Amino acid sequence: MNTHTPPHLTKNIMEYAEVELRPAKTLLYFYFLMTLGALVTLLICPQFGVGPIGGGHGISGWVMPYGAFACGAYCGAVFVGAGTLAASAFLSMAQWRWVWRHQFLLVAPAAFIFFIVLMGIKHLGRFEGMNEGPTFYLAWNLIGVMTSWLILRTMKVVKTI
Amino acid sequence: MDKNNESDEELMRKLQLNDLSAFELLYERHQSRLYNYFQARSPKYAEDLFQECFSRLLERRDQWNGQPFLAWFFVMARNLFIDEFRKSKIQKTEELSDWAENEKVEIDQWLEGISDESKTMLKEHYLSGLSYQEMSQKYGTKEASLRQKLSRALQVLRKELT
Numbered sequence: 001m002n003t004h005t006p007p008h009l010t011k012n013i014m015e016y017a018e019v020e021l022r023p024a025k026t027l028l029y030f031y032f033l034m035t036l037g038a039l040v041t042l043l044i045c046p047q048f049g050v051g052p053i054g055g056g057h058g059i060s061g062w063v064m065p066y067g068a069f070a071c072g073a074y075c076g077a078v079f080v081g082a083g084t085l086a087a088s089a090f091l092s093m094a095q096w097r098w099v100w101r102h103q104f105l106l107v108a109p110a111a112f113i114f115f116i117v118l119m120g121i122k123h124l125g126r127f128e129g130m131n132e133g134p135t136f137y138l139a140w141n142l143i144g145v146m147t148s149w150l151i152l153r154t155m156k157v158v159k160t161i
Numbered sequence: 162m163d164k165n166n167e168s169d170e171e172l173m174r175k176l177q178l179n180d181l182s183a184f185e186l187l188y189e190r191h192q193s194r195l196y197n198y199f200q201a202r203s204p205k206y207a208e209d210l211f212q213e214c215f216s217r218l219l220e221r222r223d224q225w226n227g228q229p230f231l232a233w234f235f236v237m238a239r240n241l242f243i244d245e246f247r248k249s250k251i252q253k254t255e256e257l258s259d260w261a262e263n264e265k266v267e268i269d270q271w272l273e274g275i276s277d278e279s280k281t282m283l284k285e286h287y288l289s290g291l292s293y294q295e296m297s298q299k300y301g302t303k304e305a306s307l308r309q310k311l312s313r314a315l316q317v318l319r320k321e322l323t
Contacts, residue, residue: 004193005196009211017181017185020219021180101220
């Protein structure tokens with residue numbers, strides 16, 4: 001028996017080889033999409049008082065009475081989670097597979113960089129945050145990364161169906 | 162040096178340095194053999210398994226440590242098939258019997274370099290499950306010499322596989 005390999009398989013494998021052996025493009029694309037998705041959420045949920053249409057707490061007002069941890073968790077989940085969701089939705093299958101393989105290595109530094117940049121903008125622009133403190137910051141980073149991980153897991157199921 | 166003249170192992174070393182053209186050449190050389198391998202075992206899942214196998218080759222390129230490429234690659238293919246089989250993706254009995262038949266043909270090919278007597282002994286011991294004691298009674302030889310014969314046959318088989 002000698003069967004020819006279907007061309008679409010060759011195409012898929014070569015696309016994955018390109019991503020796996022030259023990952024810089026995928027990495028930048030992933031971070032670009034993630035940043036874009038995260039920035040969109042600022043319209044409805046300002047972070048650390050930072051938002052394009054002023055500070056305040058946007059849609060997250062309802063979570064304020066539950067304390068700093070709940071506030072940080074909510075904000076981190078919305079910001080980092082939305083970024084991950086946007087990035088996951090627009091990646092090709094080959095790019096997605098590569099991202100899935102490196103999930104924490106990609107998402108955790110991104111969340112931390114987002115955090116540092118937002119804090120920097122907050123201090124430079126003297127924006128007023130609410131409920132902030134070490135507990136808030138810890139929850140923001142921790143739950144942000146965990147939400148991203150959950151989104152990646154969900155997307156894995158969706159993309160393999 | 163022209164890449165076409167390079168051995169698989171040399172191409173693997175280049176692949177470990179992220180050389181895309183080395184991968185393309187390895188793919189070119191082995192794609193049809195691998196595709197036929199999976200087609201013969203599970204036509205329904207051949208495409209998925211084929212794609213997964215080359216993806217794993219890329220992802221696990223750093224785990225290759227200089228052993229003969231083809232043996233390493235096909236052990237990976239076989240493990241992949243077995244994994245999928247265990248996950249019950251491939252359930253149909255007919256596929257199982259096709260696979261078993263193909264494995265049998267492959268085992269017979271590997272056994273070609275071994276004497277008929279040793280071949281029978283190997284099959285009886287490892288495939289039919291006869292103990293050394295049962296076999297020594299059957300052949301009228303001592304257990305020790307039986308073990309020696311089987312060990313020599315295994316060495317030949319090992320050579321054949323690498």
